[in-house]
Amino acid sequence: MNFNAQVLIIPGLGSSGPQHWQSLWEDQFPEFQRVHQQDWITPVRQDWVNHLDHVVMAEDDPGNVILVGHSLACTTIAYWARKYQRLIKGALLVAPSDTEASSYPPGTEGFVPIPLMPLPFPSIVVASTNDEYVTLERATQFARAWGSELVNIGPAGHINASSNLGRWPAGLVLLKRLDV
Structure with a gap:
């Protein structure tokens, strides 16, 4: 599989x-x-958001960038989009954590409230039915607010290493859909 876009991997907490x-x-x-x-x-929202913008704008063609966020990175991307309104190729937002939930780990207080506005670029939210950091209902709310397509992959936990997805070929297919 070949990609034309510049793909930026953005991990979450830890x-x-x-x-x-x-x-x-x-x-x-x-x-x-x-x-x-x-x-x-112990992330600082403004630091994460500003650094993400620095990396995106350092690319030869920021309009050809696809962001691949996991967990807290999805919230970071939403804050970044609200602040900078950059027109990128798209974003794959996997397991967007609900930082407003009481079950979310401490240390991310600066990432509330979660921005709920349309993103200025195409996006896909990938969620599971048994994610300990976000309910499917909340992930659906995020996808609707962000103007994202929602993909429910069933019981896959937090869609991380513990989910035993390996190289997650189905995720690469979703990524490729943004590379148009």
Whole structure:
């Protein structure tokens, strides 16, 4: 599978370990670039948002960028879109965490409230029916508010390394749909 877009991998809280599909995609596609945040454990929203913008705008053609966010990165992307209104190719938003839920880990208080406005680019929200960090109902609310297509992949937990997705070929198919 070939991609024409510049794909930026954006992990969530704690980053994505070596068995996470985001890391496996980076191994499979060396041209994909990971956005490294300064602090993965106690994130500061403004730092994450500003750094994401810096990385996107450093690309030769920001309009050819696809963001691949997981968990807290989805909220980061929503804040980034609200602040900067950049016109990129699209975003794949996987397992968008509900930072407003009481079950969400501490340390992310700066990521509330979750922006609920249309994103200025095409996007796909991928959710599961048994994600411990977001209910399917909330993920559906996010997708509607952001103007995203919602893809429910069934019981896949937080769609991370514990979900045993490996290289997650079905996710790559969704990513390819944004690369038009």
